Amino acid sequence: MKSSNLLYRVLLVVGLTVMAVVCLIPTLVPNLPDTWKGLLPDRRVHLGLDLQGGTHLVLTVDVAKAIESALERNLDDVKREATEAKVGVEHAERRGNRLVVGLTSADSRTPFTDLIKERFPNLAIETSSTVDSRPTFELAFTKREEQHLRDFALEQSLETIRNRIDQFGVTEPTIQRQGTQDILVQLPGIQDPQRAKDLIGRTAQLEFKLLSTVPDADNSVAGTQPLPAGTQVLSGEPETGTGRARRVQYLVESKTLMTGDTISDATVRPATQMEGPYVALELNARGAKLFEELTSRSVGRRLAIVLDNTVYSAPVIRERIGGGRASITGNFDIKEARDLAIVLRAGALPAPVSIAEERTVGPSLGKDSIRQGITSFLVGGGLVIVFMLFYYKFAGVLADMALILNVVFLVAVLAAFQATLTLPGLAGIVLTLGMAVDANVLINERIREELRLGKTARAAIENGYERALPAILDSNITTFLSGLILFQFGSGPVKGFAVTLCIGIVTTVFTAVFCTRVVYDYLLSSRQIRTVSV
Amino acid sequence: MELIKPGTKIDFIRLAPWAIGLSWTLILIGLMSFVLRGGPNYGIDFAGGTMMHVRFAQKPPIGDIRHVLEPLGFGDVTIQDFGSGTAGSAEFLIRLPLKEAQMETANKQVISALQQKFGENSFEMLRIEMVGPRVGAELRTRAILAVLFSTVMMGAYIWFRFDVRFGIGAAVALLHDVLITAGALSIVNYEFDLTVVAALLTIVGFSVNDTVIISDRIRENMRKRPRDALAAIINSSINETLSRTVLTTGTAILVILSLFFLGGNVIHGFAFALLVGFSVGTYSSIYVSSPIVLYLQRGTARRQR
Numbered sequence: 001m002k003s004s005n006l007l008y009r010v011l012l013v014v015g016l017t018v019m020a021v022v023c024l025i026p027t028l029v030p031n032l033p034d035t036w037k038g039l040l041p042d043r044r045v046h047l048g049l050d051l052q053g054g055t056h057l058v059l060t061v062d063v064a065k066a067i068e069s070a071l072e073r074n075l076d077d078v079k080r081e082a083t084e085a086k087v088g089v090e091h092a093e094r095r096g097n098r099l100v101v102g103l104t105s106a107d108s109r110t111p112f113t114d115l116i117k118e119r120f121p122n123l124a125i126e127t128s129s130t131v132d133s134r135p136t137f138e139l140a141f142t143k144r145e146e147q148h149l150r151d152f153a154l155e156q157s158l159e160t161i162r163n164r165i166d167q168f169g170v171t172e173p174t175i176q177r178q179g180t181q182d183i184l185v186q187l188p189g190i191q192d193p194q195r196a197k198d199l200i201g202r203t204a205q206l207e208f209k210l211l212s213t214v215p216d217a218d219n220s221v222a223g224t225q226p227l228p229a230g231t232q233v234l235s236g237e238p239e240t241g242t243g244r245a246r247r248v249q250y251l252v253e254s255k256t257l258m259t260g261d262t263i264s265d266a267t268v269r270p271a272t273q274m275e276g277p278y279v280a281l282e283l284n285a286r287g288a289k290l291f292e293e294l295t296s297r298s299v300g301r302r303l304a305i306v307l308d309n310t311v312y313s314a315p316v317i318r319e320r321i322g323g324g325r326a327s328i329t330g331n332f333d334i335k336e337a338r339d340l341a342i343v344l345r346a347g348a349l350p351a352p353v354s355i356a357e358e359r360t361v362g363p364s365l366g367k368d369s370i371r372q373g374i375t376s377f378l379v380g381g382g383l384v385i386v387f388m389l390f391y392y393k394f395a396g397v398l399a400d401m402a403l404i405l406n407v408v409f410l411v412a413v414l415a416a417f418q419a420t421l422t423l424p425g426l427a428g429i430v431l432t433l434g435m436a437v438d439a440n441v442l443i444n445e446r447i448r449e450e451l452r453l454g455k456t457a458r459a460a461i462e463n464g465y466e467r468a469l470p471a472i473l474d475s476n477i478t479t480f481l482s483g484l485i486l487f488q489f490g491s492g493p494v495k496g497f498a499v500t501l502c503i504g505i506v507t508t509v510f511t512a513v514f515c516t517r518v519v520y521d522y523l524l525s526s527r528q529i530r531t532v533s534v
Numbered sequence: 535m536e537l538i539k540p541g542t543k544i545d546f547i548r549l550a551p552w553a554i555g556l557s558w559t560l561i562l563i564g565l566m567s568f569v570l571r572g573g574p575n576y577g578i579d580f581a582g583g584t585m586m587h588v589r590f591a592q593k594p595p596i597g598d599i600r601h602v603l604e605p606l607g608f609g610d611v612t613i614q615d616f617g618s619g620t621a622g623s624a625e626f627l628i629r630l631p632l633k634e635a636q637m638e639t640a641n642k643q644v645i646s647a648l649q650q651k652f653g654e655n656s657f658e659m660l661r662i663e664m665v666g667p668r669v670g671a672e673l674r675t676r677a678i679l680a681v682l683f684s685t686v687m688m689g690a691y692i693w694f695r696f697d698v699r700f701g702i703g704a705a706v707a708l709l710h711d712v713l714i715t716a717g718a719l720s721i722v723n724y725e726f727d728l729t730v731v732a733a734l735l736t737i738v739g740f741s742v743n744d745t746v747i748i749s750d751r752i753r754e755n756m757r758k759r760p761r762d763a764l765a766a767i768i769n770s771s772i773n774e775t776l777s778r779t780v781l782t783t784g785t786a787i788l789v790i791l792s793l794f795f796l797g798g799n800v801i802h803g804f805a806f807a808l809l810v811g812f813s814v815g816t817y818s819s820i821y822v823s824s825p826i827v828l829y830l831q832r833g834t835a836r837r838q839r
Contacts, residue, residue, distance in 0.1 A: 354666075356665075359664075376793045379792045380793065391781070392535075427801055430793055445777055479740065483739065486732055486735045489680035497729075
């Protein structure tokens with residue numbers, strides 16, 4: 001082989017090694033002086049949630065609920081527009097994901113269908129039937145509208161959850177869509193996963209409703225008499241300190257007078273001697289106007305402040321309240337008040353979310369895992385290195401150097417791609433150590449065979465590499481393929497394993513075949529060896 | 535140093551019928567274990583449910599924990615002793631079955647019940663995993679598909695690189711390895727979870743390595759000695775590559791043992807599956823894929839006659 005070619009190869013190996021070491025420094029030395037930081041790449045290996053601790057959540061957005069509530073809003077509009085257009089509507093209600101509208105007479109049929117076509121292009125008439133000459137229609141969202149609502153619900157949930165997490169204060173969270181109805185949330189290093197889950201999962205639908213003034217409300221609440229029309233029963237917060245959680249029941253008017261979307265800001269006010277901490281609300285212009293109207297109309301009545309169908313408080317309206325300020329009091333401590341303020345500021349979720357998958361790892365388990373992973377890496381790697389040394393002598397030294405270089409390259413590539421290192425990923429590095437020497441074993445066994453046939457050192461080395469190469473490539477390609485499948489299949493930690501396995505294969509072929517060959521060629525060309533020790 | 539002397543001539547093919555008997559026995563024992571245990575022991579990744587990994591500063595009797603959790607009404611709660619740590623600390627795995635209605639509040643309830651009984655700072659939650667029914671079913675399907683797909687893909691790759699006989703031999707050998715490893719996991723009652731599937735796929739990748747190396751040598755020898763019988767060629771090919779086989783499997787098993795004993799109990803199942811799979815994988819490249827190539831060859835030869 002020509003020496004100029006060899007020179008290029010030596011330069012390549014040395015150059016890549018220097019680059020790899022540079023890539024490694026930020027990972028190995030976390031607290032670099034600032035003067036150094038500017039010169040080095042700002043990329044390092046990230047630790048997975050299973051190593052640094054944290055929470056991984058998959059939240060399912062109940063998009064069907066979002067569609068239902070959009071349908072509910074359309075129902076009101078349909079009723080109002082029909083009345084304005086003087087179309088006689090006898091009854092209109094939502095049944096599942098359909099609106100059922102019954103008209104008073106057959107004459108209203110054409111005006112009604114025209115009205116729907118003109119004013120509600122997002123609704124489609126699914127079926128129509130006539131009973132006793134009174135037409136009944138079933139309306140549903142068009143497929144396109146439904147898809148749009150689904151996407152919107154998911155996007156908005158994502159945005160709301162992101163806002164809440166930002167305000168909660170988590171460093172480097174991951175929040176992204178996953179599939180058609182899920183949101184993936186990863187919170188590295190949080191101390192109180194339960195609190196974060198409560199904060200994220202809460203719908204935070206704030207509503208203002210008036211308490212019903214029917215005289216015997218208590219009987220309706222107790223269920224001994226049917227509910228008066230247009231009312232519903234809501235429970236209060238569980239009372240703490242009494243041992244068993246008893247909840248006060250309230251009879252409220254179903255009509256929602258105002259919702260949380262009118263809030264422009266929410267802040268926590270600390271406890272005073274009179275009462276515990278509370279959340280002060282600042283309303284936007286529309287909200288301020290609504291609130292002023294609502295309070296002036298209902299002086300003397302009680303206003304229920306309802307969050308996610310729980311009545312937090314029901315103060316008596318003493319006078320008209322202008323200025324766009326309101327407050328929520330209740331039985332909470334300062335932490336709960338702060339979380340409440342966060343969810344009110346970040347806004348309500350457009351649909352309820354539920355947790356489909358949770359994986360939380362405490363910080364101490366992560367530390368244990370890192371320690372154990374590194375121990376098994378050192379011991380396993382050490383054993384392989386010693387074994388190779390004994391078995392192949394000089395060729396073993398080469399294989400060991402290739403092995404060490406292999407790990408340097410592997411971790412450097414992880415750092416350069418800012419890949420995430422998980423516990424199975426660490427195991428993947430350990431496994432790479434054990435499998436990487438296969439290439440050297442194949443080469444060395446071939447060289448031995450060639451030597452036994454009486455070849456010279458140079459010929460034996462050349463033939464050894466040449467003959468072993470197809471098998472090395474084939475075996476590494478197959479392992480790489482199964483790594484790719486694993487990457488496709490796996491999630492989180494398992495993906496980390498697939499990543500280290502695949503990168504490990506590439507670095508193995510480079511170090512164990514290419515780098516060791518460069519050393520042999522150098523030694524042969526400078527005539528430092530006549531015989532080869534394998 | 536040499537472990538396998540050059541010129542070693544073990545008549546592997548003569549022993550092939552015995553090996554086939556042994557393989558079937560191992561596979562059947564594994565399947566028996568599945569039947570006796572009523573199917574695979576799915577971890578919560580696949581079955582769904584809640585798993586909590588707790589460390590107590592002072593080891594409480596396992597019965598006490600059970601006693602605390604029983605009144606919560608989760609049904610079939612399993613509590614597993616997960617080894618002890620330094621200074622008398624002890625770890626337990628608490629697993630609650632899948633109950634959709636209680637999923638989200640389950641771990642809160644367990645924590646507060648344990649706090650009431652043992653005191654607030656007497657234990658630490660190391661890990662909480664909760665998998666809902668939809669996610670569990672999805673993961674299960676994907677896992678099975680991934681293992682099947684990789685087996686077929688390896689077979690196809692070998693077919694492409696060699697020929698159809700080697701491809702079939704490799705695919706059968708892989709299936710053999712996966713079945714025996716799964717059986718071994720069932721016998722020692724390790725749970726099937728995501729990391730075990732990762733191990734199975736790695737085994738598929740590793741086991742095919744050996745097959746490639748031996749097949750490569752068989753092909754080379756077929757060219758060099760066109761007049762020799764295939765059985766003789768296979769025998770000498772296995773013998774010639776035996777040294778490499780022993781060394782590579784040896785170093786791989788060395789690091790896996792280090793993972794198994796030092797890597798911590800979180801990846802115990804993973805390391806165990808690798809240990810079994812790599813050993814079986816080495817054996818199967820010698821005794822499953824090569825004999826299949828031979829039998830397929832004899833089959834075609836007979837038909838041609």
